[in-house]
Amino acid sequence: MEPRKKPNKVYKFLNSKNVVPYLFVAPFILSFLVLTLYPMVQGIIMSFQSVLPGQVNFIGLDNYERIFNPTFYKALSNTIWYVVFTVLILTIVPMMLAIFLNSKLVKFKTLFRASLFLPALTSTIVGGMIFRLMFGEQDTAVANQIISFFGFDAMNWRFTPWTAIFLMVILASWRWIGVNILYFLAALQNVPNELYEAGDIDGASAWQKLKYITIPQLKPIIIFVSTITIINGFRMFEESFVFWEAGSPGNIGLSVVGYIYQEGIRQNDIGFGSAIGVILMLIIFLVSIIYLIATGTFKRGEN
C-alpha cells in the first residue's frame, strides 16, 4: 500500500465529492460558453452589423432586407428540393433493404451489409470526385454510356438544372445509405417475434405483415432517420462544393450554407452571412417542429 499523504486543505477540497463532478464537467461548460453560446449570441449581433476589418457598424435590419433576393431564393429552393429527395430516398430505400437483410430470404447478408456501408467511410470530396468522373459530360462517361444504351441522348450532368440537384441527391444518398440501414436493422431486431407469430395464426400474408406489423413498429426509427436527414439536408454544403467549387452557372447547385460561405467568407461580408445563418436556423427549427408535430412525436400516451 502507498503511504498516506498528509491531508492538505486544497487537496481535500479538490477531491471532495461536491467539487469533483464540477471539475469533470468543466471542459464542457467552458466549451459551451466559448464555442456555442458566444458564437450564437455573436452571430445574432453580427447579423445586425456591417463587419469590416477594424470597423463595425450597427445597421439595423439592412442585412435581413438584403437577404430576400433571387440568389437566396435559388439557394433555398435548391436546398428544399435536396431535402425532399434525400428524405424520401434515405428513408424508404434503407428501410426496404434492411427488411430484406433481416429476413431469411436473403443470403450473404454480412457481405451485403459491409459493402453497403463502405461508402460511408469515404469523404464527400472523394465520393464527389468519383461521381464527377462517372457523370462526366463526355459520351464515354459511365452515366452517359448507360443512358445512351437505353436510347437517351448523352447529358451534360453538371450543367443542367435538374441533373445538378440529382447529382447532389445521389451523392448524399450513396454515402448515407449504409448508416441508415444499420439504424433500421437495429430497430428491426427489437420488433417482438410474437407479433409475427400472431400474424401467422391469423393467416396474414407477407405484405399484410409488412403493412400492419413491421412498418408501424418501425415508426419511431422512421421519424428519427427522416428528422436527422431533414436537418442534415438543410446543412448541405460539401455535395455542392465538390461539384462546382466556387460557383455553378445560374447557381443551379448553390445551397443555403454555400450562400453563407460565399457571402461570409469569400465576399468577407460576415454580417450578411450571419443574417443568412440566423434565417437558416429559424427555418431548420420551424421545419423540424412542424415535422415532429405532424408525425405525432409530441403526442403522449400512444405506443
Added chain:
Amino acid sequence: MKAKKNKRLLTVLATLGVGIITFITIFPLISLVVSSFRPSSDLMRDGISLSIDFSAMNLDNYTYIFTQASEYWDWYGNSLIISAITIVLSLFFSSMVGYALAVYDFKGRNFFFILVLLIMMVPFEILMLPLYQLMIDVQLIDSYFGAVLPMIVAPVAVFFFRQFAIGLPLQLMDAARIDGSTEYGIFFKIMLPLMAPSLAAMAILQGLGSWNNFLWPLLVLRSNDMFTLPIGLATLLTPYGNNYDVLIAGSVLTIIPIIILFIFFQKFFIAGLTTGGVKG
C-alpha cells in the same frame, strides 16, 4: 413440394435484388480503384467509362504520388495529426463529462444534460462565421489547434458516454474509496478501463468525422502545406487541371487508414453507431 420450390425461387430473387443494389452501391468505389491504374489523360478525356482497356493500365499514378507529390504527403500528415489530436482530446474530455453526468449526483446535473441535448441540435454551420471571426481575433488561423478546437468536446460523444456510463457498477467506487483512492484515481484506473468498448466506438466515429471533415478546416487552414486531405484534394478539382494522377491515386490512399480503423473495430463501431443514435 410446390411451396418449397416457390420459397427457393423467392430466395434467389431477393438475394439477386439486394445483390444488384449492393453492386450499384460499391460500383463507384470499384471504378475508383480500377481508374487509379489508368493514365490520367484517359480520365480527362473519357471520365470513368465502362470500357476498360487492361493493357493500358499501369502503376504510374502511384509512382508519381510516392515520388513527386510531396504536398500530398503534407496533407496526409496534417490529416493524421489533426485526427489523432481530435480523437485523443475529444475522448478524454467527453468521457470525463459523460461519466460525471452519469455517476455523480450534483446540482445542475439535469441542466447540463439538457444543455448537451440542445447543443446537439444546433447546426455547426450557424456558429461557423462568429467562430471564424474569433479564430482570426485570437490568431489561431492556419494552426492545428484552431482546426481541432470546435471538435474537442463533442456533445454527441458526451451523450454517448453518459448512456454507457449509466450502466457502470457503482459499488466499485465505494470499494475504491474505502481503499483510499481519490475520485480521479477511480475514474482513470477503474471506470475508464470499464468504458473501453464505448471508447473504441467513439474513437472510430470521431476519427471518421475528423478525417473526412471539410467545412471548418476549409475556413481555418489557409496555406497549402497546412491543408488536410479533403481540402487539398478539393483544390485539385479545377476545371482546367490535369491533376488526375494525384487526385485518383491519392483518393484511394485516403480511404486506407479508415478501412484499417473500421476493420479493426468493426464490432464496436456498429454497436456504437446504433446505441448512440437510436436513443437520441
